[in-house]
Structures are given as C-alpha cells and as structure tokens.
Amino acid sequence: MIGPGLGACASAIDQDPLVVCEDIRSHPDWAGVREILLTTDLRACWSHPIRGRSGRVLGTFAIYHRESRQPAPREREIIASAADLAAVVLDYFQAQVALGHAEERERLLLVSTTEGVLGVDHLGVATFVNPAAARMLGYLPEELTGTVIHDRIHRPTVGHVDSRAAENHPLAHCPLVAPALDGRARHGLRETLYRRDGSAVPVELWSNPVLIDGQLAGAAVTFRDISERLEQEQRIHFLAFHDALTGLPNRNLLRESLDRELARLRRHDTPFALYLLDLDHFKDVNDSLGHPAGDELLQVVAERLRAQLRAEDSVARMGGDEFAIIQSYSAGADAVERLAGRLVDALARPIPWPRDPDRGQSGRRHGEHPPGCRHPDGPGGRRPLRGQGSGTQPLCPVSTGHGPRPGARTGDRRQPLPGHRQR
Template sequence: MTTREGFRRTTTLLDPKGVSAKNPHGSAVQTLGTLIKVVIAAILVSLTLTVLMILHVGRIQDETAAEASLRQFDGLLLMTSRHLANHVRDYAYWDEAIERVLVARDTEWWDDNPGQYALSTFDLSLTLAVDGSDRIYFISTPDGTRSAPSDLTFGPSAKALLNTERRTPAFLPLQSATTGLIELNGTLYLAAASRFLHEEDLVSPAEAPGAVMLFALAFDDTVLPELGDIMGVVGLVRDATPESGKVRMPLSLMDGTPAGILTWTPSAPGGSMIASVLPIALLAFSSVAGLTLLFAFRARSLARRLSADENERRELAQRYESILETAGDGIFGIDRDGRILFVNAAAATMLGLPRTEIQGQDANRLLLCRPAAGPVDQADEAPLLRALRSGRAEVSDTDCFRRADASRFPVEYAVTPMLLGETPTGAVVVFRDITKRRQTEEEILYRANFDSVTGLPNRNLLFERLNQELKRARREATRIGILFIDLDDFKQVNDSLGHDAGDLLLRQVAERLQRSVRETDTVARFAGDELVVVIAQIVDRAFLETISEKLLQVLREPFSIGDENVRIGGSIGIAIFPDHGDDAQALLNRADLAMYQAKAAGRGTYRFAVVA
C-alpha cells in the first residue's frame, strides 16, 4: 500500500458525516443488518489483499536486494580490475623496468619491484613478464621467483589476454592495460596485462617488442571469502551447478570459455519485513475488524430498543473524538469555506498553537507556506479548497505548513471531502511532518554527487557541471580550461602513515585547491589521488599557466599530518575547450595524457595537451 493510499483510507475512517448523512432516518435494524454483511465481506477482502500485498512487497524487496548485491559485486570486480591495471601499467611504463627485466634480467631488481614487493604490497597472487613469443622472463608467486619455469603453460585464455594487450594502440595510455579472467595450471585468475613501453614516447622497446608484464589475483578459497566479507554476503563460492535461491554471476575467460558461476546468498530484507510486519498487521487488522463488528452489532441492538438515533450519534461522536485524540497524525476538519472547525492534539502540537487560536481560522491562509491573495484567487492551486469545490479527495506532499513561530516544515497531507449526497459540506485533513524523509532524500542526493573523504564533487557531479559549462561556452563563444592533477608521492605517504593519514592529506589538498581558485570554478576528486579543476571563461593560456603555477606551489608546501610534516607535489595536464576537444570525455582524456607527459618531464610541473 502506498503512502497516499494509506492517507485516503485513514481519512475515510474519519468521515462521520459521510456515514450519518447517507442514512439519517429509516429502518435502522434492516440497514445495519445489511451493513454488517457488507463489513464482514469488506474485512475479509481487505485482509486477504493486505496479506498478499505484504508478501508481494517482501518478494520485491528480496529481488531488489539480490539485484543490488549483483551490481555491487560487478562494481567490486571492476574496481579490482582497475587497480590491477593501474599497478601493472605503472611498472610496465618504466624505462628502468625495460633495462632491468628485458635486457639485464636482474632477478634481485625484479623481486624488489614487480616481483615479491608487488605481491606483498598489492595482495597479488602472481606476477610475471614474457617476451613477444610468450617465453617467460620471470614469474613470482608467494612461494618464490623463478625464471622460465617448465611447469607453466599458457592456455587459450592467457594467450587471448596477452595478444589483446599487444594489439591495443600504444598512443592511448588510459587504455594500455588489458584486464580479464584467465586460467593458469587449473587456477582461475583476475589478471591485468600491460606491454613494456618507454615512458617518453610510449614505444615498445626494440630489445623485446611485444614483451608484456602481467599481474594476477587468484579466485581461490582464500580470496573469495574476503570478497564476500567486503560485500557483506555469505557463501561466496564458484560452483558449476549453483543451488536455487542464490545470486548467480556467470564467469567467462578472455577467450570466451565459461569459467563457472559465482554464487552467494543475498540478504533477505523482504523476509525479515514479512516476519516482523505481518503479525502486527494481522493483529491490527483483527482489532479493527473486531471493533467495527462490535460497533455494528451494538448499533443494531440500540436501534431495536430506541425510536430515535440520538444516543447512537452521540456514541459515534465520542468514538471518532477518541480516534482523533489518539492519532499520531495531525487531523483537522474544515467547513465548505475552508475555515477550521476542529483540530486534534497532534495537529495543535505540530503547529505550536492552542486549539482556540486555530479553530475558526482560514486553513489556507493560516497553514500553507505559499502566498495566497484570497480563497477565490487560489482555489485552483490550493488542494484544500480544490477538494471542497470538486468533491474529490486531494493528496499533496509538496507543500509546507507554518508553525506559530513562523518556521516552516514539509508535510504530506490528504483532504477528504464530507458529502451530503453529492454536495461537499466540509472536509477532513490528515497531515504528517516529513522533515526526516526530506533530510534522508537530501543526504542520498549528496552522497550520489560528492566524495565522502574530501567533500568535493565526485566524478558524476564533475561531468554534470563540465557539460553545463560546455553548453554555456558554446552559447557564449568562451573557452574552458581543464586541469587534471595527479598527486606526486601520495602513495608513499599512504603506505608509510596509513590510509587514515592519506584521507587527511586528501582533505587538506582539497581545501588548498579550493582556496586557490575562484568560487565559480569546480574542484572535483576524479579517482584515487587524481583531481580535476574546471576553469570557466578563461582569457588565454597565460591565465591557465598562472593558475597551474599557483596550484603547484600550494601542493609543494608541507602538510601537517598528526605529528608529521609531509611533502608531496603534483603534476598537471591542461586541456582547453574547444582547442583540445568538444566534449567532456575527450577533454578529460587529453588532460590526463598531458598529465602523464608532465610526470615524464620530472613531475612537479604542468603540460598542455597537444592540439589534435
């Protein structure tokens, strides 16, 4: 049942005039006898529908939780693949690696860098380097490092991964690492492969064209439980024949061969909801049904003994008054002109006014925050008066009410007209304070658009704002600068002082960058230690050079991390609209490429993207 349907049903129960007005006279005994039968049928139908609806909602919640769990694991695999790709790319795009691995074949250097050091630092299962014919230079596992092992064979999936990487164009550094699932000696790995390329010009080494470095993480009985802990699920395993009732994620190797199915048991919020809500709903329904039937039988008994129905109306009035006073929602009644006739305790408390000051007031003027020139002028827009004119129920969750101190609070309210025949004689209004719901919605919106560590706009909001600036720049024929910043030596601080220190450092970096640019400019966290600054309405390149120098200077200054003073730096790649691209993705790609050129130039500097 939706919230609006619940409001309509609540206000229908609070319509004494609607009941009494339809049968003010006549044979009370016959009427009530028929009414009892109708009520019993309505109770049975409503009970059945309520149970079915609760079961249906529970099933939908369980299905939604399973789908969310599947999306979460897919995102976890994607994030792990990107980390593997970034790590292997950093080592493969290194001239020293080419010299020590491909030329000198230095085992000690290999172990100190992409070998045993990378295994322990990045929690990897295997690293290796091969030449263009898939002959192994080195392979490292937790058991040690070997050269040209005879017991390792590359199957179709591993060859597909290596060959795919070799075919990737060498002038696209953001796409140079290839990831996928492979199988080596019967073990399933999530692997990332990157060719050895010179740092300066991204050209394969002449000594070993086609040489590739590979980092891999095994999908074994050790790693899968850890992934399950990260996701907050149980029973994450790889099955050939998964059980029913579990989430399934088919796996495929790089060559398209099936690699089994990952399964896990998802959370079941729907089942928990049914177990907790259904007994309460049945109890409440039984109570309401019992009270309703009791009222009907007693009314018939009174009708047989009394010639008038005065006592019956008095008892009904008392019952409805009790409901009004004990209800948690605010309830008040209005006449056909919109003036308040009665108000319950909950409504008076929420509005901060005594009942005597509320009764007799124009509800539209007293409560609604929207300006009102008068009842006639606002009849088409005010749900209160519109319901009185049309005789149809109205529901709104977009308005707010005023308190006695003039403060405002958002409300959801329903207006149910009271009819005499077909003519509205007044209405009952039920409302509730939805401040907490609005705050929750705003918090969800904030988390979707801002980085939780730095408070900066995240990638989603960055693209939204950049696209807005691009539209304005096209309309006004202005230029935009995009500064792609990568923090130098951030990984060393993160590894030596811990992730908490790294988060604190990122927050201080964000504060410095925001203080160093205009309020109209956007500073966003792109990923990891990468940040993007969007400078709108620039005059020329010199303006961006000045800003880049300023940002590099504030990044060079020491940062206070606890008792430590640490120094980092930054490398900046600059792209300009429309010189280097016409859309957000193209501009960010060109700026990212320019940033790598700045790093290759010695770090701590900036480079402009090359005009295509």
C-alpha cells in the same frame, strides 16, 4: 435467567408472542419461583416480548394483576403497542450508545495519531484541529479552530522569508480548502505550511471533500511532516554526486559540469580550462603513516584546492589521489597558468601530522623538512613521503624542487604546462 418455569417474562422471551398467565400461583411457567410468588398478592401476568428492528429480543413488557383474569382484545392490542414503542426507544438508546462508542473511538484515533488532521468548511474555516496538527504548527488546537486556516498556516505573510507574496496564494487555490469548493480530492501533495513563529515545515498532504446529504460541506485534511524524509533524500542525492571523504563533487557531477561547459562553448564560444592532477607518493603516506593520515591529507588537499577557485569554478575528486578542476569562463593561457601556479603553491605548503591536540597544529621540531619536499641532502632535492622515527612529520604532497614537474608522479613523461616556471 430465561426459559420455561421462570415466569411469564422468561417464557415470553423464549416463546411467541404474548404469554398469558391467568393464575400465576398455579401456572407451570411460574413453578420455579412459586415460593417467592406466594409472598406477594399478585395473581395474573401478561408478558409480551420486545423485539428490535433486527428481530432480536431486547426485553419484555409485562402487566401484573392482583386478581386472576385473561386480557380483553383491546388490552392485548395495548400490550402489543406498548411493546413496539418500547422497542423503538430501546433501538434508539442502543444506537446512541453505539454512536457514542464510535465517536469516542474516532476521537481517540484523531487525538492519538501522529499525523495532522484538520476539518474545514467551504469558507476555509477550521472546524476541527487534532493535537498532532496543532503541535506541528506551534499552536494549541483551540487557537486554530474557528479561524481561516489558509491565512494562518498556508499563506506566507508579506515580508516572510519565503519570497512568494501572500496575494499569490488565493483561498480558492489552497489545497486545504479547494476540495470543499470543487469536490475534487487532492492526494499526496507536497506543500509548505508555516508555524506560529513563521518557520516553514514541508508536509505531504491529503485533502478530501466532505458530503452531507449529497452536498459539499467541507474538506477533511491530513498531513505529515516530511522534513526528515527530505533530509534523507538530499543526503542520498548528495552521496550520489559527491565524494564522501572530501565532500567534493565526484565523477558523476564532474561529467555534468563538463557537459554544461561544452554546451556553453558550442553556443557562445565561451572557453574553459580543465586541470587534472594527482599526488606524488600518496601510497607511501598510507603505507608509512596509516590510512587516517592519507584521509586527512586528501581532505586538506581538497580544502586548499577549493580555496583557490572562484564561485563559478569547480573541483572534483576522481578517485584515489586524483583531482580535476574546471575553470569556467577562462580568460586565456595567462589565466590558466596563474591558476595552475596558485594550485601548486597551495599544495606545496607542508601539512602537519598528527595534529597537536593542545595547539591544534604540528609539533614538528625546528629544522625538520617536509618529506616529499625539497631537501638539501636528498638526491635530486626529493625524499619520499614517509614518517621518520616517532616524531611528528609534516606531509607535503607536491614536489617543490628540481625533478618531475609539480603535481606529477615520478617518471611521468607528460610535459609541464606551457610557460610554467619550475621553482
């Protein structure tokens, strides 16, 4: 409790600067505690407030006597000096406590954060490694602390799956250490760090110089694993240039491939071939067997087309049942005709639907003919693509009998490829 009537120290806190009680038994500042006082042999009390650097009262310094008396001038000076010294000690103690609390908060932040945090000196030696950084890299914090961090986690060793040689990564160019050498911060860099097992982890990295008394003393590095972000970016990029159902390139990527082939043609006179095809009666498949059958048909068609191409060739889905194929470095009309024949033959094979869950293939009974393929009893050797009864039906997207050319829609007036033999 603070205030008049509660003793000299309580009054010293509430007043300025030195409270002198020559006889505490009769002094009004002690009226509130007189009953307690009468049980002691104390008679005089001199109390001085202890004020910190901010002017706030931190406590009091008091001297008690067993006889009633006033302090001499020299005693007043001693009391004031003692109070000032106590203020220095208390200020320091409180600063240390506050510093300890701040360091504990910082430690908790560094330990709890999910981002990796490193401290390095100007030699590249790790002075601090938080648990998140060590965990991302497959180490314990103490295994990295005190080591040259560049050699441990940033520079691939000779013979590593990363083709870059270790000597191409000097310490001075390491973004983890460079700010400690040149004083320039590095922000938002995409780097590759290496785990204990040698696997690579892509990270986004920030590295800032650390100054002590105006001198470079090291660098503080933070980084985060961006593997998932890169996977999402790659996924978005893939969807922008590929068909989601078949995984084939879409119109956008086909256009880029065509531009590249045309540029090669202009520069080097290198020919290429462009094939456009669609599926007969594809709508009948969706209408009679349902869209899952149509989706599977398109996926199987895509697989079969891709299987007929070389690595340098490409096939794209234009949309619906339309496909385009680019044959790079075409070796003339004969090569074009041979590939066209292989494509037609690949698509002429029946496609079982639905798949037999036990055998992984169609349960078609002997003697059934693929709808849409040549049938001896059908008009012109063709029947439309449609399911028959409740049995399992193979699908055949391209005609193999007489009538419209393979791969063309019924009624298509375009001419077959030159030299193409009807089967």
